[in-house]
Amino acid sequence: RKEVEQDPGPFNVPEGATVAFNCTYSNSASQSFFWYRQDCRKEPKLLMSVYSSGNEDGRFTAQLNRASQYISLLIRDSKLSDSATYLCVVNLRGGGADGLTFGKGTHLIIQP
Amino acid sequence: EPEVTQTPSHQVTQMGQEVILRCVPISNHLYFYWYRQILGQKVEFLVSFYNNEISEKSEIFDDQFSVERPDGSNFTLKIRSTKLEDSAMYFCASSDVLGGYSNQPQHFGDGTRLSIL
Numbered sequence: 001r002k003e004v005e006q007d008p009g010p011f012n013v014p015e016g017a018t019v020a021f022n023c024t025y026s027n028s029a030s031q032s033f034f035w036y037r038q039d040c041r042k043e044p045k046l047l048m049s050v051y052s053s054g055n056e057d058g059r060f061t062a063q064l065n066r067a068s069q070y071i072s073l074l075i076r077d078s079k080l081s082d083s084a085t086y087l088c089v090v091n092l093r094g095g096g097a098d099g100l101t102f103g104k105g106t107h108l109i110i111q112p
Numbered sequence: 113e114p115e116v117t118q119t120p121s122h123q124v125t126q127m128g129q130e131v132i133l134r135c136v137p138i139s140n141h142l143y144f145y146w147y148r149q150i151l152g153q154k155v156e157f158l159v160s161f162y163n164n165e166i167s168e169k170s171e172i173f174d175d176q177f178s179v180e181r182p183d184g185s186n187f188t189l190k191i192r193s194t195k196l197e198d199s200a201m202y203f204c205a206s207s208d209v210l211g212g213y214s215n216q217p218q219h220f221g222d223g224t225r226l227s228i229l
Contacts, residue, residue, distance in 0.1 A: 099160055099168055100218060
């Protein structure tokens with residue numbers, strides 16, 4: 001089973017719409033979960049951490065389902081500037097100095 | 113807002129040569145990391161560094177690679193005898209204490225694009 005798996009897309013979504021992505025991870029002992037966004041040929045930038053109870057930051061909502069080992073990201077009222085690749089990122093082994101495991105990313109295109 | 117800085121932004125090197133990529137992590141961070149991203153592929157972990165020693169390394173981080181913190185601010189990645197397949201974007205990252213347990217995220221520099229000819 002792939003360690004962190006995402007639908008690569010692309011998702012073509014009209015401006016103002018709501019879009020959701022899912023991601024699955026392989027290790028049930030994983031402790032830390034994040035969504036990063038990456039623009040073309042740029043560095044990954046933290047969008048939000050994902051907490052067990054779910055969390056919201058403006059138009060963005062993240063959920064964690066430990067039983068099913070998946071993470072979701074919901075974007076409401078999408079903007080043209082939301083066009084990017086969204087990376088599901090997990091600390092699979094749960095250690096403080098562990099490297100992060102990245103999914104391949106989901107490509108989102110917001111259309112005017 | 114404090115940020116991770118990397119130099120150079122682009123490095124072109126002949127195959128077989130040595131290259132050193134440099135990073136200045138965020139000043140109060142204690143954990144440092146190197147990742148790479150081959151064009152069109154996912155970001156891959158190379159190595160983590162804490163308390164002046166390697167904490168974890170991936171299968172990619174073989175004897176060709178080494179890391180060093182030569183002074184209080186810089187964190188370097190050295191690649192000896194570069195190969196064509198080392199061509200990639202290399203990202204440095206840093207995090208605050210206990211990244212895994214406290215859900216502290218890693219903050220990435222804007223990368224060095226390494227091109228091996």
